[in-house]
Amino acid sequence: MAEKTVFQKISYEDLLLDTHNPRLPKSMGNKSESEIINYFLSDASLIELMLAIGKNDFFEGEQLLVIKAENNKYCVIEGNRRLSAVKLLHNPTIANIYKSKVDQVISESEFFPKDIPCLVFDKKDDILKYLGFRHITGIKSWKLLEKARYLTKLKAENYSGENIQSSSREIAKMIGSRKDYVLRLLVGYQLYDIIEKNGFYKIKGLDDTTFHFNYIADSLSHSNIEQFLGVDLIKENPASDIKLENLCEWTNWLFNSQLPNKIIGDSEHLNRLNKILDSKYSNALEVFRKGEELKIAYEYTDGIKEQFEKAIDDAIKYLEKADSLSHKQIEFRDSLEDDLKNISGIIRKIKSVKDEIESNDKLGI
Numbered sequence: 001m002a003e004k005t006v007f008q009k010i011s012y013e014d015l016l017l018d019t020h021n022p023r024l025p026k027s028m029g030n031k032s033e034s035e036i037i038n039y040f041l042s043d044a045s046l047i048e049l050m051l052a053i054g055k056n057d058f059f060e061g062e063q064l065l066v067i068k069a070e071n072n073k074y075c076v077i078e079g080n081r082r083l084s085a086v087k088l089l090h091n092p093t094i095a096n097i098y099k100s101k102v103d104q105v106i107s108e109s110e111f112f113p114k115d116i117p118c119l120v121f122d123k124k125d126d127i128l129k130y131l132g133f134r135h136i137t138g139i140k141s142w143k144l145l146e147k148a149r150y151l152t153k154l155k156a157e158n159y160s161g162e163n164i165q166s167s168s169r170e171i172a173k174m175i176g177s178r179k180d181y182v183l184r185l186l187v188g189y190q191l192y193d194i195i196e197k198n199g200f201y202k203i204k205g206l207d208d209t210t211f212h213f214n215y216i217a218d219s220l221s222h223s224n225i226e227q228f229l230g231v232d233l234i235k236e237n238p239a240s241d242i243k244l245e246n247l248c249e250w251t252n253w254l255f256n257s258q259l260p261n262k263i264i265g266d267s268e269h270l271n272r273l274n275k276i277l278d279s280k281y282s283n284a285l286e287v288f289r290k291g292e293e294l295k296i297a298y299e300y301t302d303g304i305k306e307q308f309e310k311a312i313d314d315a316i317k318y319l320e321k322a323d324s325l326s327h328k329q330i331e332f333r334d335s336l337e338d339d340l341k342n343i344s345g346i347i348r349k350i351k352s353v354k355d356e357i358e359s360n361d362k363l364g365i
Contacts, residue, residue, distance in 0.1 A: 022150035033087075040081050054105055067127070074118065083116070129174055184217050187233065189213075228250070284298065
């Protein structure tokens with residue numbers, strides 16, 4: 001770090017949790033310390049962290065990174081979960097959940113550290129730069145929404161006068177990441193911010209703790225979905241022409257479990273969605289918008305051809321595998337004869353359909 005830091009042991013009672021921690025959803029922004037600790041406690045790994053500290057003491061090589069706050073207190077910018085674990089060790093009554101597990105940890109603990117090793121920084125910005133390397137490209141990676149929230153904060157505090165393209169480049173250099181990755185997270189967070197400000201479109205059960213940010217990030221790597229949302233990652237301001245109605249529609253497709261055509265945000269389903277959003281297949285999108293499942297709408301694209309060819313390739317692969325194992329069998333199941341007849345029948349049926357289609361093509365039918 002360029003700025004001077006001071007090593008200091010500070011009482012846990014004088015250490016404050018950071019209410020602007022990127023790992024906290026916005027809904028936790030103005031919560032009390034006990035509420036924040038219980039939020040961290042909802043991830044059961046905090047119990048393990050408590051036990052590790054209680055059994056082995058607080059490791060001095062993992063100092064908390066802090067800045068001075070009011071009234072001789074210090075705000076912890078890095079290490080909020082560890083501080084939460086220490087505070088629970090000293091005051092287990094804070095816990096509103098996992099009470100029996102917390103009590104069990106207390107009974108098994110040998111160490112209850114009071115003075116915590118800290119590095120005191122003059123400015124929060126110096127810690128934020130370090131956090132980017134540690135938690136976005138480093139060994140202690142955050143969840144994707146936490147990363148995007150942090151990068152957005154970093155841009156606002158250090159590159160507010162620059163466009164998102166140049167700031168993405170500079171941030172990527174700072175944290176040792178790729179510019180295109182940083183850009184997707186920053187633009188994705190702009191979309192997320194719109195969704196959040198619109199109350200998650202009143203979708204049941206959807207909030208800042210249940211939203212899968214990777215659905216946005218992955219969608220922005222698909223050109224047709226990107227275009228559908230009104231995003232252009234090449235532009236100086238990629239999110240200047242967001243199609244708000246389409247963003248609402250996309251959010252419902254991915255998160256509204258009450259819709260018959262809800263989809264999963266994995267690569268297979270996003271690839272299919274990307275296909276039906278191709279302008280060449282307007283019928284496919286029309287069918288999907290009427291509530292048909294994605295797999296039905298997908299059949300209105302040339303993706304059905306790709307599916308057929310993959311199914312044939314898979315069938316050959318598995319039949320070849322069965323063939324290689326057949327001579328090693330001591331006995332065969334009773335239904336094998338019927339299974340083989342079924343396979344043979346399917347092959348004849350596929351060939352018959354193929355011959356009929358090719359014959360009709362020759363006749364111009």
